[in-house]
Amino acid sequence: MYAAGDVRVETVADPTIQQPTDAIVRVTQACICGSDLHPYHSMQASEQGSPMGHELIGIVEEIGAAVTTLKVGDFVIAPFAFQDNTCVFCREGVQTSCIHGGFYGSPEIGGLQAELARIPQADGSLVVVPGVDAAALGRGENAQLAASLLTLSDVYLTGYHAAHMGRVEAGKTVTVIGDGAVGLSAVLAAKQLGAERIILMGRHTSRTDLGVEFGATDVVAERGDDGIGKVMDLTNGEGSHVVLEAVGHMPAYEQAYGIVRPGGVISRVGVPQYEDAPIGFGSLFGKNVTLTGGPAPVRAYMEPAIQQVLNGDINPGRVFDRTIGIDEVPAGYAAMDAREALKVLVQM
Amino acid sequence: MYAAGDVRVETVADPTIQQPTDAIVRVTQACICGSDLHPYHSMQASEQGSPMGHELIGIVEEIGAAVTTLKVGDFVIAPFAFQDNTCVFCREGVQTSCIHGGFYGSPEIGGLQAELARIPQADGSLVVVPGVDAAALGRGENAQLAASLLTLSDVYLTGYHAAHMGRVEAGKTVTVIGDGAVGLSAVLAAKQLGAERIILMGRHTSRTDLGVEFGATDVVAERGDDGIGKVMDLTNGEGSHVVLEAVGHMPAYEQAYGIVRPGGVISRVGVPQYEDAPIGFGSLFGKNVTLTGGPAPVRAYMEPAIQQVLNGDINPGRVFDRTIGIDEVPAGYAAMDAREALKVLVQM
Numbered sequence: 001m002y003a004a005g006d007v008r009v010e011t012v013a014d015p016t017i018q019q020p021t022d023a024i025v026r027v028t029q030a031c032i033c034g035s036d037l038h039p040y041h042s043m044q045a046s047e048q049g050s051p052m053g054h055e056l057i058g059i060v061e062e063i064g065a066a067v068t069t070l071k072v073g074d075f076v077i078a079p080f081a082f083q084d085n086t087c088v089f090c091r092e093g094v095q096t097s098c099i100h101g102g103f104y105g106s107p108e109i110g111g112l113q114a115e116l117a118r119i120p121q122a123d124g125s126l127v128v129v130p131g132v133d134a135a136a137l138g139r140g141e142n143a144q145l146a147a148s149l150l151t152l153s154d155v156y157l158t159g160y161h162a163a164h165m166g167r168v169e170a171g172k173t174v175t176v177i178g179d180g181a182v183g184l185s186a187v188l189a190a191k192q193l194g195a196e197r198i199i200l201m202g203r204h205t206s207r208t209d210l211g212v213e214f215g216a217t218d219v220v221a222e223r224g225d226d227g228i229g230k231v232m233d234l235t236n237g238e239g240s241h242v243v244l245e246a247v248g249h250m251p252a253y254e255q256a257y258g259i260v261r262p263g264g265v266i267s268r269v270g271v272p273q274y275e276d277a278p279i280g281f282g283s284l285f286g287k288n289v290t291l292t293g294g295p296a297p298v299r300a301y302m303e304p305a306i307q308q309v310l311n312g313d314i315n316p317g318r319v320f321d322r323t324i325g326i327d328e329v330p331a332g333y334a335a336m337d338a339r340e341a342l343k344v345l346v347q348m
Numbered sequence: 349m350y351a352a353g354d355v356r357v358e359t360v361a362d363p364t365i366q367q368p369t370d371a372i373v374r375v376t377q378a379c380i381c382g383s384d385l386h387p388y389h390s391m392q393a394s395e396q397g398s399p400m401g402h403e404l405i406g407i408v409e410e411i412g413a414a415v416t417t418l419k420v421g422d423f424v425i426a427p428f429a430f431q432d433n434t435c436v437f438c439r440e441g442v443q444t445s446c447i448h449g450g451f452y453g454s455p456e457i458g459g460l461q462a463e464l465a466r467i468p469q470a471d472g473s474l475v476v477v478p479g480v481d482a483a484a485l486g487r488g489e490n491a492q493l494a495a496s497l498l499t500l501s502d503v504y505l506t507g508y509h510a511a512h513m514g515r516v517e518a519g520k521t522v523t524v525i526g527d528g529a530v531g532l533s534a535v536l537a538a539k540q541l542g543a544e545r546i547i548l549m550g551r552h553t554s555r556t557d558l559g560v561e562f563g564a565t566d567v568v569a570e571r572g573d574d575g576i577g578k579v580m581d582l583t584n585g586e587g588s589h590v591v592l593e594a595v596g597h598m599p600a601y602e603q604a605y606g607i608v609r610p611g612g613v614i615s616r617v618g619v620p621q622y623e624d625a626p627i628g629f630g631s632l633f634g635k636n637v638t639l640t641g642g643p644a645p646v647r648a649y650m651e652p653a654i655q656q657v658l659n660g661d662i663n664p665g666r667v668f669d670r671t672i673g674i675d676e677v678p679a680g681y682a683a684m685d686a687r688e689a690l691k692v693l694v695q696m
Contacts, residue, residue, distance in 0.1 A: 088586060089610045094636050097610030165638070238436060262437045262445030268633065275628035280620040285642045288442050290513070291627065294636030 001052050003045035007330040015110060015118035020066035021084075023122030025076060027058040028137055029150050030113050030346040031320070032332050033080075034180050035271055040333055053113025054080040054104040055153035057146065058348075059134050060126070061116065069123045075134040076126040077306070078112065078119055079298040080104070080154040085124030095297035098124070113329055115348055127302045131310075138347050147317025147345055148309045151185065154298060155343065156316035157305060158269050159185025159246065161296030163193050166242040166267030170194035175231055176216070177255055178246035179207040181319040181343040182269060184214055186244040188316055191215030192308075195242075199234060201227055201255065207342055210318060224251065228258035240264060245293070250274045257283045268293035320345040349400050351393035355678040363458060363466035368414035369432075371470030373424060375406040376485055377498050378461050378694045379668070380680050381428075382528050383619055388681055401461025402428040402452040403501035405494065406696075407482050408474070409464065417471045423482040424474040425654070426460065426467055427646040428452070428502040433472030443645035446472070461677060463696055475650045479658070486695050495665025495693055496657045499533065502646060503691065504664035505653060506617050507533025507594065509644030511541050514590040514615035518542035523579055524564070525603055526594035527555040529667040529691040530617060532562055534592040536664055539563030540656075543590075547582060549575055549603065555690055558666060572599065576606035588612060593641070598622045605631045616641035668693040 001007050015024055030053055039050070060074040070076070083090055083098035090098050100121055105111050110118055119125050129149060137146040151157075159182050168174050174195040176186045179202025190198050191214060200216035201223070202208045208219045220230045231240060239261030245252050248270030256266045257278065266289060278284070284291060308314045322341040324332045325348075332344035349355050363372055378401055387398070408422040418424070431438055431446035438446050448469055453459050458466055467473050477497060485494040499505075507530050516522050522543040524534045527550025538546050539562060548564035549571070550556045556567045568578045579588060587609030593600050596618030604614045605626065614637060626632070632639060656662045670689040672680045673696075680692035 092611050094611035097635060165636075263440050263442035272628040272633050275626050275630060276624045277627050278623050279625050279627055279639065280623035282623060284639070285616065285620050287445060288513075288640075288642030288645070290638060290640040291632070292636075292638040294633045297636070 001039055001043055002049040004039070004041055004043045007040070007052065007333045009327055009329055014116050017062060017064045018118065019120065020064040021121050021123065022064045023060055023067055023070055023119045023126060024062040025056065025058040025078065025117050025119055025126065026061045027056045027112065027115055027117055027348050028134060029146050029348065030056045031150055032113070032329070032336055032344045032346070033154060034182060034336070036333065037337055038271070038273070040337055048107060050105055051107065051111030051114070052105060053111040055150060056112040056117060057150050057153065058117070063122060067122045070126055070128065074128045075132050076128055077149055077152050077302065078126055079302065081295065082120045082125035083299055084121045085299055090124065093297060093300045095299040096295040113346060115326065124299070127299070127306070129306055144315065144317055145309070147320045148315055149306070150345065151316040151319065152298065152302060152305050152309065155181045155319060156185045156188070157298035157301050158182050158296040159187070160189040160301055160305070161298070162186045162244040162246060162267045162269040162293055163189040164301070165292040166244055166265045168193040168195050168242050171196050172241040173197040173199070173235055174242045174244060175199040175201060175240040175259055176244045176246060177201045177252045178270060179204050179211060180246060183246035184211050184319055185316055186246050186269070187211045187216050188214040188314060190244065192314065199231055199240065201231070204339065224255065227255055231259040235261070242267065244269070246270050248273050250277065253277055257289060260287070260289050262287040265290045265292060269296060319343045323347050349387055349391055350397040352387070352389055352391045355388070355400065355681045357675055357677055362464050365410060365412045366466065367468065368412040369469050369471065370412045371408055371415055371418055371467045371474060372410040373404065373406040373426065373465050373467055373474065374409045375404045375460065375463055375465055375696050376482060377494050377696065378404045379498060380461070380677070380684055380692045380694070381502060382530060382684070384681065385685055386619070386621070388685055396455060398453055399455065399459030399462070400453060401459040403498060404460040404465060405498050405501065406465070411470060415470045418474055418476065422476045423480050424476055425497055425500050425650065426474055427650065429643065430468045430473035431647055432469045433647055438472065441645055441648045443647040444643040461694060463674065472647070475647070475654070477654055492663065492665055493657070495668045496663055497654070498693065499664040499667065500646065500650060500653050500657065502644070503529045503667060504533045504536070505646035505649050506530050506644040507535070508537040508649055508653070509646070510534045510592040510594065510615045510617040510641055511537040512649070513640040514592055514613045516541040516543050516590050519544050520589040521545040521547070521583055522590045522592060523547040523549060523588040523607055524592045524594060525549045525600045526618060527552050527559060528594060531594035532559050532667055533664055534594050534617070535559045535564050536562040536662060538592065540662065547579055547588065549579070552687065572603070575603055579607040583609070590615065592617070594618050596621050598625065601625055605637065608635070608637050610635040613638045613640060617644060667691045671695050
């Protein structure tokens, strides 16, 4: 990406092992994230540009000398952040704060919307998927399996993180704000965690219809005060035990504290496009509301989620509604930005 | 209180039963709260004035026709907020949000720094202390017992709420911001909940000394960036698992997010003297920090705490360092405001 709205596909030098802990992965499927749209709207023009993408599945092509848990040919998922998965914060389940970790997309680290990718801290940053015929993935009925595995790189497990941190459990009323791919993933995760009632706030019928298939029991199309009033009506005037905020803009946060119940939880996974916001007596404190969330440490949730996908218990890949080749990536950004596509898969 | 700094002791008409759910309590001990100092600093002059106080222990003098769990002569503690203790939010443990509840100190409800007090929703708002000789309380060794029971009305259980909501448990490093009576109570509660290390941030040696007796393992007198640096040094650069914020001013909140560890919890019980504050990527979100807390639903914690006090397991009444009669209440406010007294008990 060279500027807001300016995405180009370029042939660059193949990535190489730079550290003995690196691996090179041949990408089979990558995708475009809702968070990629933030720079797509606001990036200052840059001569150097930024490599894009932070989600992939693929096949290990080469490993550094210090890599011990991977071998060439392994089929892997890359969590959207890299981490050693051994430091004190990783051990505490906050891999996105790994002392030796970081995020893709800088010129030094590179991006994952690419045919080949360098993965730092490969032992911690790649998770092997057992027993999958990688050569067949992406074709026929395997295309849906590939899509679901790819969501574990970010979008489904980001929704899961929201629900997990929000302490969703049986008997709880959960409201999800946002009908993007993360919001719909949060609906699916809330259903997995046993939520009794799931209210989805979103106004794009094609998306909220998928939300209903994922487990939403109610859909609220209204926003702002009207949306708050509707959720309060649906909850007997009491509010929602848990609110999963999957947007990141201030109006979504304001909606969240408007509908959360006393003693409830707001769990945010939409990257906040604000720094200061109301948290005093009138918003959070007076009602004993808990605010939680952040960048999802998807590595922490990966193994059981892989099993759920392989078993067919969940099918989170349904959030992809368009598949393109790498040359079409600029058009993929435009389609997501125009909301013509919910989430775009890049088949290499 | 008629204005900032203007507290008067006045003889007014005795309170009477107004609702069949009311009770009248003859106060034996009341006290002055740190939160009473906020209007003491900022109250606009008022002809009518505000009755003050929200903490008491005493003896039931009269009950309304609908009161079923109390009898005249019972020795009781009044939680600082009144509640029916049966509504949906009370049943969920958020009694400070009771649908039929509220706070003392309005002209309609009255205050508890008084010889007699009307208690609304008395069945939910008064808790009987079994087996105590009320007539002897306040004299000799019973004075300490009375003081500790009185702290269950607010200050100790507010500190406990901070620790409980912060999920303090064995093995955790806990930092308490504030060496007022609530902060010291939070230290004692964190110790009760098994915290491995308790860092107390405060600069009044006489107070932090009591904090050490309550269980603090380290004291940090520095504030702001120096204080943050000191706590980070003490925690191997990692930060504190739990931060209990017992002040309510913005610099204390800024300290809190500066020292909290990735994945950690900030639990606030100091009433925020701000509404907007940083909660974006750079403060809470990026580190997956949880923010929690609010007005303590002390009713939820009362029965086990009474037993702990009666058994002598805890002695939270040590936060009182001055006892006065009701005529000296204005001097008591002045002494707390000047930090000459940590917390003032009013012996009727």
